[in-house]
Amino acid sequence: MNAKNNNVDQLIEQYKTLPGGLLPLLHAIKHALGYIPESTVGSIAKGFNLSRAEVHGVISFYHDFNTQPVGHHRVQICRAEACQSMGSRQIESHAKQSLGIEYGETTSDGMVTLEPVYCLGNCACSPSIRINDDIYARVDKSRFDQLISELNMPELDKVETSS
Helix, strand or coil: CCHHHHHHHHHHHHHCCCCCCHHHHHHHHHHHHCCCCHHHHHHHHHHHCCCHHHHHHHHHHCCCCCCCCCCCEEEEEECCHHHHHCCHHHHHHHHHHHHCCCCCCECCCCCEEEEEECCCCCHHHCCCEEECCEEECCCCHHHHHHHHHHHCCCHHHHCCCCC
16 A cells, blocks of 8 residues: 555544545545545545445535646636636637647646636636636736746746845
């Protein structure tokens, strides 16, 4: 058994007696590993006395849970009606072309995973995207390019120097 599974087994023990503990467990696994490996579904199901299908159903229902590693940055483009009416499909096409990936894929350098999302709750300021935990409003192609270029800048380059 590898360290990843040992860590998950410890988390299962920690959360299995907590009422409603499945969601907190899944968040803890995601926080610890960056994703919820398919190989852990059986252990989770056994620990919570659930079927594998029930655990998989919860994982697949919530868009924040993923079963494969993702890039260092998650870029989500809103595909809800308000954002579509304000140009999110053009941003979607531009993002796919400029990053060279489709939805659900990660750039070859492992930096960015592109994902659709179906409402960021920012309809009045659409189109919107989320990068990691930050939501950006009224995004156009130029703003998208700017935000992506800022992701690739080392933190030291972002610090302004005084003259």
